[in-house]
Amino acid sequence: MGTFKIGQLAAAAGVGRDTIRYYERNGLLPAPDRTAAGYRLYGDVDLDRLNFIRSAQELGFTLEQARQLLTLTVSDTATAAAVLEITLAKIKEAEGRLERLSHIRDILRDLAQDCPGEAPASECPILVYLAAKRRPYQDKAMKKEPPGER
Amino acid sequence: MGTFKIGQLAAAAGVGRDTIRYYERNGLLPAPDRTAAGYRLYGDVDLDRLNFIRSAQELGFTLEQARQLLTLTVSDTATAAAVLEITLAKIKEAEGRLERLSHIRDILRDLAQDCPGEAPASECPILVYLAAKRRPYQDKAMKKEPPGER
DNA sequence: CTTGACCCTGGACCGTGGTCCAACCTGCAA
DNA sequence: TTGCAGGTTGGACCACGGTCCAGGGTCAAG
Incomplete structure (x- = not known):
């Protein structure tokens, strides 16, 4: 001490x-x-x-959220509701990520299951999946939030 | 075309x-x-x-992995096994993340459930949890891999 | 001939959470 | 006195996947 x-x-x-x-x-x-x-x-x-x-x-x-939470712990006017709000947002975020990530895992698992070890790579269903046509891109003029699991 | x-x-x-x-x-x-x-x-x-x-x-x-996968698709000597290896690693990684993330969600959910909306923040179980003593840090001399869900 | 849309390059910058560095100062022991 | 472990600062650098910018060149339309 x-x-x-x-x-x-x-x-x-x-x-x-x-x-x-x-x-x-x-x-x-x-x-x-x-x-x-x-x-x-x-x-x-x-x-x-x-x-x-x-x-x-x-x-x-994040550190920024940690900073906010620290501020709330030392504040004498803050109520638990403020902490709860941050936490509920974090829970929603975690659930979104969980959903996307488990979906990804399922796809990968299915593809891996059908993959023949020997045989030229070109026959691998994983590569076939990745090379498959995508619906042509249409603008939507949206920015932000790239692909991936986050 | x-x-x-x-x-x-x-x-x-x-x-x-x-x-x-x-x-x-x-x-x-x-x-x-x-x-x-x-x-x-x-x-x-x-x-x-x-x-x-x-x-x-x-x-x-990752882009680096995408690059490897692209290389495999154009290689005529590569076998599906190489693709499978990358994919299995990705699956393991996804499963690890899923486990850590769902554990986090569980903790947050439990804490949120006990959180009284009104009441000073200091009584919020979330802040109590974060302020709780940790076992004092002992070296282990390990580097790499910081905390968080990844 | 000018305008505007497009293209080129090299390099800076973004967020996140640090890590490392040089150049310097301090405090204590041998 | 000298050495060394620790402290100080500002600033550069890392991964990752881009994004933006200045200063220039090109090309087709009006």
Whole structure:
């Protein structure tokens, strides 16, 4: 407990020194006190914050979302509803990804099943599938959100 | 049929001109013939290649993998086994992601369920979860592969 | 002849989450 | 005193898959 320099905090949290400075630059950690020589000084709260961030990342939150969640934890006017909103959005996002991804897995699995090990690649149903005609592209003038599973 | 300039190919494939030049630089499309003025000239095979790439991307393949798959389709010595290998790896990858992601969704769903809409944020189980102590970090000296769902 | 649409090149820039580097300063031990 | 581990800064660089831009050339229509 007490105060650490950046290397100690980094070691305790399992991140790099640069990561801590990066978080500071991006508003995930407050600018810490400094020694006379300019060394950053941290306390247990900072370790807690780093751990919070890591937990949030493991749940798929971006750093920006982690920042928002941290703001809510220290706010004394925020209600749980704000946290719930972020979380519900994350759940929807996860479900969308799950659906797309399991669809992809199903297609790949079916194709792989029919693939004869020997035999020239040209007969492989996977390549046949990929080479199959697509409906010709029509504009829709939509931008954003490229293909892939996300 | 016949030959297009880059803008026509781009429109037909539903990608940007820059994307086509980017693919060329990265070996996904062969360097095309040029007019006397230096304009790129494409044919139907190029459209097929672009469509192949888009299909591959939709199945979650990276451009590098798409490039490998394209190489296999034109190779006359390659066997289906090589394609299968890439595909099986992709399936395993998809399954890993699915597992991690559905685990995340489950946790978020449980937390969201217990979250009281009104009430100060500090009582929200989501924030409580994120603020919970982690087992202190011990080195393991492993690098690579940060947290998150991937 | 000019206009506009299209094409060329090389290079910068985007988001995300860092990582690495040079050049310098500090604090402690031998 | 010197060495070395640690700290400081600003800025460059990584993957990935593009996107955009400036400064020029080309080509057909009016």
